[in-house]
Amino acid sequence: MDITRCLALLAGLAIAAPAAQAQDAAGPTGAWVVEAIGATVLSGARRPDITFTDEHTAHGSSGCNRFMGGFTLEGATLQFDPVAGTRMACEPPLMEREQRFHAALEAVRGWRMDGAALLLTDTSGGTVLRLRRER
Numbered sequence: 001m002d003i004t005r006c007l008a009l010l011a012g013l014a015i016a017a018p019a020a021q022a023q024d025a026a027g028p029t030g031a032w033v034v035e036a037i038g039a040t041v042l043s044g045a046r047r048p049d050i051t052f053t054d055e056h057t058a059h060g061s062s063g064c065n066r067f068m069g070g071f072t073l074e075g076a077t078l079q080f081d082p083v084a085g086t087r088m089a090c091e092p093p094l095m096e097r098e099q100r101f102h103a104a105l106e107a108v109r110g111w112r113m114d115g116a117a118l119l120l121t122d123t124s125g126g127t128v129l130r131l132r133r134e135r
Contacts, residue, residue: 027073028052028111028118032131035117037100046094048101049134058083062098064090078111078120104128 034048035041042048050060052071058080059068069083083105089095107128110121120129 028078029054031134032118033134034101034129035132036127036130037097037104038128040100042097048097050131051134062101064088064094064098067102073111076110076112078108080105080108101129 029052031051032049034050037048046061046063048061048063050058052058056071056073057068058071059066061067062085065086065088067083067085070081072079072081083102090098104120107122108120109123110125112119112121114130116132118131118133119127120131122128
């Protein structure tokens with residue numbers, strides 16, 4: 001690789017790195033899909049999802065019903081307000097997953113990034129929800 005290409009590559013990396021750090025520093029804002037509730041990895045097409053807004057509201061799907069509510073975000077501390085939602089009946093496995101999802105939301109007290117994953121944590125720092133950016 002010649003020196004001009006090498007310098008151009010380094011300049012591009014220098015510009016991209018702060019942008020990636022700024023995205024993480026912005027917090028969990030955006031759309032996320034739940035990969036795991038606690039240690040249970042989820043599969044299938046009807047996984048829960050959450051969208052965090054800059055206005056400190058969250059909305060999404062529990063896999064069966066829709067929900068919305070507020071949240072408090074201060075640094076690495078994150079806590080959901082009580083959520084409101086629809087009340088449709090779904091197949092028993094989806095209803096059970098929905099109950100576990102809402103219990104996990106109630107337990108959330110913090111957040112951190114783990115690579116590209118967003119981890120929502122409880123008071124002891126244990127992961128209650130693992131999410132990935134929705135595409």
